[in-house]
Amino acid sequence: MSKRNASGALIVVERDSGPVYYAKWRDSTRRQVKRRLRPAWGDRDGEGAWHKRRGRAQDGYLDEKAAIVEMRRMIDDHEADLAAVHPESEPTFDDAAADWLHRLEHVDGAKPSTLDDYRLMLARPDAPARKRGLRTAGRIMGEFGDRELRSITIAQVERFLARLDTESVSKRTVNKHRQVVCSILEHASRRPDCFGITQNVARSTAKRREPPPGVLDFYEPEEVAALARAAREGRHRDARRPAVSEEEQRERRLADEQDAALYTVAAFTGLRLGELRALRWRQVSFERATLTVAAAMSAGQVEAPKWGKARTVPLATPAAAELARLAERGRFVGLDDLVFCSPLGEPLDDSAIRRRLRRAQKAAGLRPLRFHDLRHSFGSLVVRELDTATLKSWMGHSKLSTTERYLHAKPRHSDAARLDRAFAGRAAEVERLPTTLQESESSSGRH
Numbered sequence: 280m281s282k283r284n285a286s287g288a289l290i291v292v293e294r295d296s297g298p299v300y301y302a303k304w305r306d307s308t309r310r311q312v313k314r315r316l317r318p319a320w321g322d323r324d325g326e327g328a329w330h331k332r333r334g335r336a337q338d339g340y341l342d343e344k345a346a347i348v349e350m351r352r353m354i355d356d357h358e359a360d361l362a363a364v365h366p367e368s369e370p371t372f373d374d375a376a377a378d379w380l381h382r383l384e385h386v387d388g389a390k391p392s393t394l395d396d397y398r399l400m401l402a403r404p405d406a407p408a409r410k411r412g413l414r415t416a417g418r419i420m421g422e423f424g425d426r427e428l429r430s431i432t433i434a435q436v437e438r439f440l441a442r443l444d445t446e447s448v449s450k451r452t453v454n455k456h457r458q459v460v461c462s463i464l465e466h467a468s469r470r471p472d473c474f475g476i477t478q479n480v481a482r483s484t485a486k487r488r489e490p491p492p493g494v495l496d497f498y499e500p501e502e503v504a505a506l507a508r509a510a511r512e513g514r515h516r517d518a519r520r521p522a523v524s525e526e527e528q529r530e531r532r533l534a535d536e537q538d539a540a541l542y543t544v545a546a547f548t549g550l551r552l553g554e555l556r557a558l559r560w561r562q563v564s565f566e567r568a569t570l571t572v573a574a575a576m577s578a579g580q581v582e583a584p585k586w587g588k589a590r591t592v593p594l595a596t597p598a599a600a601e602l603a604r605l606a607e608r609g610r611f612v613g614l615d616d617l618v619f620c621s622p623l624g625e626p627l628d629d630s631a632i633r634r635r636l637r638r639a640q641k642a643a644g645l646r647p648l649r650f651h652d653l654r655h656s657f658g659s660l661v662v663r664e665l666d667t668a669t670l671k672s673w674m675g676h677s678k679l680s681t682t683e684r685y686l687h688a689k690p691r692h693s694d695a696a697r698l699d700r701a702f703a704g705r706a707a708e709v710e711r712l713p714t715t716l717q718e719s720e721s722s723s724g725r726h
Contacts, residue, residue, distance in 0.1 A: 287354060298321060300318070304350075304354055306357060316349050316353070318339065318341070320332050320337070370428050371424070372420075390578070391579070403421075418439075418456060419460060431464070440484060440485075444487070454486055454489065457484060457486060464476070467479075495684065498546060498656050502643075503546040505643040506643050507540075508643070509643035510535055513532075514639070514643075515641075536605065537605060538639065543598055546653040546654075546657055549592065552629060552650050553629075554584060556629065557617075557626070559614070560615075561614040563618065571592075579626075590672065655685075661673070662682075667682045
């Protein structure tokens, strides 16, 4: 059991000798601290619920109020020790980075996936491997981590970026590292009383010129249908691992149907993967033929959609048909149930979704595209018929310039015919034009 107040969290830990109070908090250096207090004056009932014992706490024990007072005293003593031990310490880049991340999380409300991305970039070079054995390059902390903020110069940041230029990373990656360093130093410069600097030296460095975005690639409707068909038929499964029971066969059929529906709905509604993973049946309206996008999964947590705004998306017939098929699966179809879920009704794992997509693409004989490119299919197909302002609203873009990228993704099939009609009155003149250089020279009398 834990109880949090404004300064820390009070935790009850079961020990062999009985329950004990612990205090847990983050100190002024943004480091997590955990300290043992004293045995707790309380017990658990038959259902495991914690409750206070009757009567006054005996000597050597703490009730909840006394534990909170003791935790407050311990936190104050700890902060006094920090000030006494480091009276001359200078704030480092590591200190500023920790405070910047804290602000992003608790003040700015950054999404968990964004915080995870920044924490990975700001990990130490010797940090333990993350999930699936991935390690961070630790470039930023390897260069600036223990350096005092006052000692960081424009020349040092420029040398850091120049070194990245020589590595096998994209210009966008170099710019992203620059942006993180710049944001941390900007945060520190706005708090000179804490970090002792008033200038953000990274702001004076040059941003790299990134190559223009390439032409969007996406699936046409018949390719989306082929992808869904491969999934529904189970052709994206490993043939060397057949189902061993009728129950497993049934579960696989349901999962295959759901994969097919997921690809179709993604391509014909334009929802992001996180929005699809958080979609619930109460947000599906077959009567109005709409989906309401009110939440998204971000690093395992349910958050507001991107840009914090809910939106309504029309439900085209192919997507509606797939959802209607899913609604007949016999379970997890309540209003609060997830539309796309695991066999236990829990959110789908995003990495598993991507692995199955790659296998389905291969089984369907399609070129490999990212899951996000199914969203590009929606934007690129819809822009052929509707204006960009409407598409912007449906896709949840914050800027019209983002939506306008779809205008040049692929030409509309009717463009050539429209050009033919524009040139129809000049066909005779075109036919009389010389077709070769020799004809042109002959007609002019040149030899």
